[in-house]
Amino acid sequence: QVQLVESGGGLVQAGGSLRLSCAASGIIVSIKAMGWYRQAPGKQRELVAGITSGGRPNYADSVKGRFTISRDGAKNTVYLQMNNLKPDDTAVYYCNTVLREYNYWGQGTQVTVSS
Numbered sequence: 001q002v003q004l005v006e007s008g009g010g011l012v013q014a015g016g017s018l019r020l021s022c023a024a025s026g027i028i029v030s031i032k033a034m035g036w037y038r039q040a041p042g043k044q045r046e047l048v049a050g051i052t053s054g055g056r057p058n059y060a061d062s063v064k065g066r067f068t069i070s071r072d073g074a075k076n077t078v079y080l081q082m083n084n085l086k087p088d089d090t091a092v093y094y095c096n097t098v099l100r101e102y103n104y105w106g107q108g109t110q111v112t113v114s115s
Helices: none
Strands: 003-007 010-013 018-025 034-039 046-051 057-059 067-072 077-082 091-099 102-105 109-114
Touching: 003 091, 003 102, 018 034, 018 091, 018 109, 034 067, 034 077, 046 067, 046 077, 057 067
Parallel strands: 010 109
Antiparallel strands: 003 018, 018 077, 034 046, 034 091, 046 057, 067 077, 091 102, 091 109
């Protein structure tokens, strides 16, 4: 059974930083493609950052140069380091993976950036 548990969200001023964590069970994050998505009120869920099974990261244009995705095999955890946060980054952030064509999501963690 795959479980993803996000943590690390909170309230931060513009220009600040947060690090989100996604603790996984039922999969091995070091060999799985993983992604971070976000959903703001009234908007569709969008991909923010992903990491391939081989470790190659990719980012949405809106976060390039500010966000970094990484993973720790020993902790079986995926991280999203978010720097220079902007009010437009306010959203619920979700961790995601796909196994046997089924999408697994965590419960989400709220990030609020004040101006």
